[in-house]
Amino acid sequence: MIAALAVTIFVAALTHVQPAAGTPLVPWYVLAALFCVAEILVVHVQFRREVHTFSLSEVPFVLGLFFATPAEFVIANVIGACAALVLHRRQTPVKLVFNISQFALGAVIGIAVFHAIRGDGTSITHVEWLATLSATLVMNVVGIAMIASAIALSEGRVEFRKLAQVFRLGLAVGTTNTVVVLTAVTFLWHDPASLWLLAVPALALYAAYRAYNSEREKHESLEFLYESTSILQRTPDLDRGIVELLRHTRQMFKAEAAELTLLAPSEQGLALRTTLGQDDEAVVMELVDPALLGNVWARSAGQGEAFLITRSTVEAATAGIVAPAIRRDAVVAPLRGDKTVLGMLMVANRLGDVGTFDEDDLRLLRTLASHAGVALENGRLGESLTQLTKLKEQLSYQAFHDPLTDLPNRSLFLEAVTAALSRSAAHPSAGPSVLFVDLDDFKTVNDSLGHTAGDTLLIAVAERLRSCLRPSDVPARLGGDEFAILLEDASIEDALRVGDRIVASLHVPVQIAGTEVVAPASVGIASHGSPSETAHELLRNADVAMYTAKSEGKGRVAVFEPAMHAAVVARHALTGQLQRALARREFLVRYQPIVALESGRITGVEALLRWQRPDGTMMGPADFVPLAEDTGLILPIGRWVLETACRQAAAWHASAPQNRIRLAVNLSARQVQQPRFIEQVADILERTGLEPDLLVLEITETVMMQDTEATIAKLNALKDLGVQLAIDDFGTGYSSLSYLRRFPMDILKMAKPFVDAAGPDRQDAAFAEAIIALGHSLKLRIVAEGIERRDQLELLRKLGCDLGQGYYFAEALDAEAFTDLLAKAGRQLATVPILRAAHMTAMVQSPWTH
DSSP states (O other): OHHHHHHHHHHHHTTTOOOOTTOOOOOHHHHHHHHHHHHHSEEEEEETTEEEEEESTHHHHHHHHHHSOHHHHHHHHHHHHHHHHHHTSOOOHHHHHHHHHHHHHHHHHHHHHHHHHOOSSSSOOHHHHHHHHHHHHHHHHHHHHHHHHHHHHHHSOOOHHHHHHHHHHHHHHHHHHHHHHHHHHHHHHHOGGGGGGGHHHHHHHHHHHHHHHHHHHHHHHHHHHHHHHHHHHHOSSHHHHHHHHHHHHHHHTTEEEEEEEEEOOOTTOOEEEEEEOGGGOEEEEEEEOGGGGHHHHIIIIITOOOEEEOTTOGGGGOTTTOOTTOSSOEEEEEEEOSSSEEEEEEEEEESSSSOOOOHHHHHHHHHHHHHHHHHHHHTTHHHHHHHHHHHHHHHHHHHTBOTTTOOBOHHHHHHHHHHHHHHHHHSTTSOOEEEEEEESSHHHHHHHHOHHHHHHHHHHHHHHHHHTSOTTOEEEEEETTEEEEEETTOOHHHHHHHHHHHHHHHTSOEEETTEEEOOOEEEEEEEOOSTTOOHHHHHHHHHHHHHHHHHTTSSSEEEOOHHHHHHHHHHHHHHHHHHHHHHHTOEEEEEEEEEETTTOOEEEEEEEEEEEOTTSOEEOGGGTHHHHHHHTTHHHHHHHHHHHHHHHHHHHHHHOTTOOOEEEEEOOHHHHHSTTHHHHHHHHHHHHTOOGGGEEEEEEHHHHHSSHHHHHHHHHHHHHHTOEEEEEEETSSOOOHHHHHHSOOOEEEEOHHHHHHOSSSTTTTHHHHHHHHHHHHTTOEEEEEOOOSHHHHHHHHHTTOOEEESTTTOOOBOHHHHHHHHHHHHHOOOSSOOSSGGGOOOOOOSTTOO
């Protein structure tokens, strides 16, 4: 846009302009050479994060106004400036295009102003002086305004005070240069032979510039050293004082970054690094390994050597010499105390693109580092560093360790596995193994005994893991109730032995607040296989194996196999499908009759969950309920089943009050463990209108053995509501006589395997007979599950079993079909049931009577 504006002004105002007749013309390439030299001999002034340059460009500029055509003037300006910016300053393409464009615009506007004001051009008068001064003034104003605008756009704000200072300095330098060149032009116009007389004032002017800059830099250096020492003396906090010192140093050296690194008084040989970057972004007292600082640290702090890294230095491109903060150039000096080197001080990346650090910068930084070293040492540096180091080490330890168990956390564990994999790459025969340990019933402890008890259990588990391992093994807590173990140089057999030892150790009860708590765990093992395997992949494989162990019954160990990963992917997919199924209401409730074996009459019904998937397939609870329990989805699903079944049972009772069909609903362990489960059941009974004594809640023996006292309290609360309780699948769990006496149960449901064993052989029926006798002795009613044959029915009836259900009587029916079945049972009488619901002729009687 700037270049386009320059071309537009040139075409509109300058195409017809020509020098006065008889005016000697300077070749354009001579002007170009002068412009190039002028851009090399510059004065630098820092403007915020940029360096503004003032050159001697007025010399060729004024000569071009008088002794060149406008076209040759602009061409010479652009080519000469471009050569200097590319070859000397090495500007980036973006800066180069911007600078060339603003040079062209300034030249075009200056030429237009000059020719608009000057006279006939045949002599040098006060009008030409005014025209020349106006042209150079406009040229300088355009250049400064363009640069200031670019900086303001990039940084989003304008610093007017600094901008005014730059304008004043630029106009003063430009006016002085213009007057000198005008004098030279006057001599050339009237008496070219006397031009040599200007050599003395020209050289004096150049010397004055140099002297002014030198004195100014000396003055600034003295002020800088005084202020730097004062900062360290007056700032009470070491870390804050160092940041202030770095900010002051960065401004003085016109650098992008400043860094101070101190040797830490630590046995680990670490260093404390403070870095101040652009926009005062600071990293304060960061613990670093000196080995990561490259040769910069070795040359400066180690060898006590100060040195430069310039943009033209070969060292700047060497990876071993360049610290992380160095992108272009740097100056580095050691921090010296009275007796030893304390660290190093570095400034990096000179602002702007006009120059690099030089010997004067090196001397100044060396002096500053010497003063700062003494000030730091006299300011109780050792004590402050010791405290800071201890704090940093403590924070570093906390960042990589679990605060509850004091075990390494996930980050540190993955680092340890990565290191073990790297070591095994050199010795392929000995690879690491990872064990993933997950507690099976930890949520039960948290929900029933509280989080304090859960924390106590996790601490006990961590201690038991340590007791099962070698000193070289690495145990870690990944989060929650998940732990991991790294076994280095261990075969799969070794890992299996450790896994079995862990499982056995965690089966021993832990005493928590006077209560014995068992924390069984499932363990997955993954051994290093592929050379490209990462720590994350190894841990993931162990996690997959752990899920396989859980799915096979919990409390066991499984070794990862590639096929397991596909199974876990399928498991995750099924979890997503379960979530969507709940939202889309794909679950169904089916109802299976419960029959009095003596009379053949329907006395109750069990609600059974089914999942009808979008493709029409029907899934039984065994295929998805375990996953729903693991993921917690069983809670909303179980609540929905209980409410749906209660509402349906209430509808049956309302339509036929004489048919007091008792409804049985299965409960999962997670449902019972909910803190507000009793209130939930009471709420459902109230909202559905079902009488409490018509509801039977079935729980398994495993649920009863988890947190015994809390479970007994909840079961008693359910009894207080008027609800009946049943033990489901009796004989497949603990089958302890002690809990049968202690728990307030009403019904015992004999598991299907014992019903299947009942046959003509009296010995096969011994278990069924024992269960029936045991239940009756405890005043419990017995329900036989899974009756499928007539001989089973006859034998169970002879053994005195009260009730039964199974395919021999009817399959699980939808609500409408079961309603029809009840209607038929109410019209017809029969003494024996007939296979399948379509032919069932049993009559409804009072429930659960012998």
